[in-house]
Amino acid sequence: MSIVSATFTRSQRIILGAIAGSMLTAGIAMYALFPAANPAVTAILIRVGTVLGVVWLAFPQLKTVGQKVPVVIAGGLLVGLVLMAARPNLFKVAAALMVLLTLLSLLAKVLRKNE
Numbered sequence: 001m002s003i004v005s006a007t008f009t010r011s012q013r014i015i016l017g018a019i020a021g022s023m024l025t026a027g028i029a030m031y032a033l034f035p036a037a038n039p040a041v042t043a044i045l046i047r048v049g050t051v052l053g054v055v056w057l058a059f060p061q062l063k064t065v066g067q068k069v070p071v072v073i074a075g076g077l078l079v080g081l082v083l084m085a086a087r088p089n090l091f092k093v094a095a096a097l098m099v100l101l102t103l104l105s106l107l108a109k110v111l112r113k114n115e
Contacts, residue, residue, distance in 0.1 A: 009063060017056045023049030047085035055081075 027045030030037045055062065055078075065074075084091040 009059075013056065013059045016052060016059065020049050020052035020056050023052065025049075044086050048082060051081050051085040 023045050027042050027049055030042045030045065080091065080094070083094065
């Protein structure tokens with residue numbers, strides 16, 4: 001590993017931690033100091049800040065996984081995590097659609113083999 005990539009990864013982790021911490025701090029401050037504020041915004045700040053905090057903690061392991069997993073799949077998983085944190089009901093619908101599409105693709109593969 002070169003020095004440049006190690007520095008770049010370290011700066012990425014610092015930025016991710018700062019964003020997670022600021023989102024959590026803003027959400028908790030809104031909840032504690034301004035109870036009349038929009039509760040949806042407060043909940044989203046706390047949830048997304050928590051998810052980003054977990055990603056920040058697992059960043060070194062995610063880097064090694066990222067070298068083995070395609071970028072599209074990793075990006076999809078990250079978008080799914082953020083979607084799950086922000087809108088849990090919408091994530092349930094998206095997960096059900098993904099399972100349905102997977103089953104349909106497996107069925108199509110089986111039918112193609114029989115031809």
